[in-house]
Amino acid sequence: MKDTIAIIGAGVIGGSVVKSLLKSGYEGKIIVAEIMPEKTKELEQLGVSVTTNNRDAAREADIVFLSVKPNVLKTVLKEVSREVEGKLVVSTAAAVNVKFCKRVVPKARCVRIMPNVAIMVQESFTAYCCDDDVTKEDKKKIEHILVAMGRSMEIDECYMDAVTAVSGSGPGYLSIIIEALAYGGLKVGLPRDLALTCAAQAVLGTAKLVLETEQSPAQIRDSVTTPGGTTIEAIYEVEGSEVRQALMRAVEAATKKSEKIRKQWE
Numbered sequence: 001m002k003d004t005i006a007i008i009g010a011g012v013i014g015g016s017v018v019k020s021l022l023k024s025g026y027e028g029k030i031i032v033a034e035i036m037p038e039k040t041k042e043l044e045q046l047g048v049s050v051t052t053n054n055r056d057a058a059r060e061a062d063i064v065f066l067s068v069k070p071n072v073l074k075t076v077l078k079e080v081s082r083e084v085e086g087k088l089v090v091s092t093a094a095a096v097n098v099k100f101c102k103r104v105v106p107k108a109r110c111v112r113i114m115p116n117v118a119i120m121v122q123e124s125f126t127a128y129c130c131d132d133d134v135t136k137e138d139k140k141k142i143e144h145i146l147v148a149m150g151r152s153m154e155i156d157e158c159y160m161d162a163v164t165a166v167s168g169s170g171p172g173y174l175s176i177i178i179e180a181l182a183y184g185g186l187k188v189g190l191p192r193d194l195a196l197t198c199a200a201q202a203v204l205g206t207a208k209l210v211l212e213t214e215q216s217p218a219q220i221r222d223s224v225t226t227p228g229g230t231t232i233e234a235i236y237e238v239e240g241s242e243v244r245q246a247l248m249r250a251v252e253a254a255t256k257k258s259e260k261i262r263k264q265w266e
């Protein structure tokens, strides 16, 4: 695939999208448009074309990514509306639905994606949904791009608020869990680096077991729980806490917040 991709907004997500495309050896041209030129220096050094002019970037591109904050999205869409006619527009904005984008740029084919910050290490889960004009060929292109960022799946837009809560915000909650495990390591005398590596790798390895061996979390838990062993002592403590409920409530609260913000946009 050799389409020219423009990425408007080179912050956390936009910058990571660019880096993941470069890491995957993307063969087409990549252009980054960003109002703050300082932010694009690193990307420029990596060989990406940069500009401060969103319209120039969109004009030259076949596919236009918009990775600006939701409150700036409408302004940027309006700005590039002529340039994106007949093109694929991919918005990363949380809580802004496809219909909203389509209303502002009716002649573009609009895709909404919800990645997470693990794009940086090509381990995002990215859900996407499309307007009715997006073709099968477009979807193949989108999947080709999203594979560079990790796993992806087309979903019904009605699930986007919940996916935002579980996956988009997920690195926030999981960082707390990794930190808590590492602190547990510190409490029993592990050196700091060792504690953090043990904790982070345990989370990474468990996630891979779920995804790659298709074992359920319950099967993995049982497989490490020897009768009368060390793990059951720890599980007894965990089950006595409210950690499950806390995480479930966290997802529910984030979903509700996403719904509330979405309704403001609608």
Ligand SMILES: NC(=O)c1ccc[n+]([C@@H]2O[C@H](COP(=O)([O-])OP(=O)(O)OC[C@H]3O[C@@H](n4cnc5c(N)ncnc54)[C@H](OP(=O)(O)O)[C@@H]3O)[C@@H](O)[C@H]2O)c1
Binding pocket: 008, 009, 010, 011, 012, 013, 014, 033, 034, 035, 036, 039, 054, 067, 068, 069, 070, 072, 076, 092, 093, 094, 095, 114, 115, 116, 117, 168
């Ligand atoms: N961060 C996450 O974990 C995450 C996860 C999923 C989805 N998202 C969504 O992805 C989008 C980007 O999030 P982010 O965290 O990457 O935000 P961010 O770091 O603030 O990046 C947005 C970038 O766009 C730039 N920008 C602002 N106005 C612009 C304009 N008119 N033209 C071109 N560039 C402009 C900003 O520059 P200034 O800073 O100078 O304004 C900033 O560099 C958001 O809509 C968010 O909802 C984020």
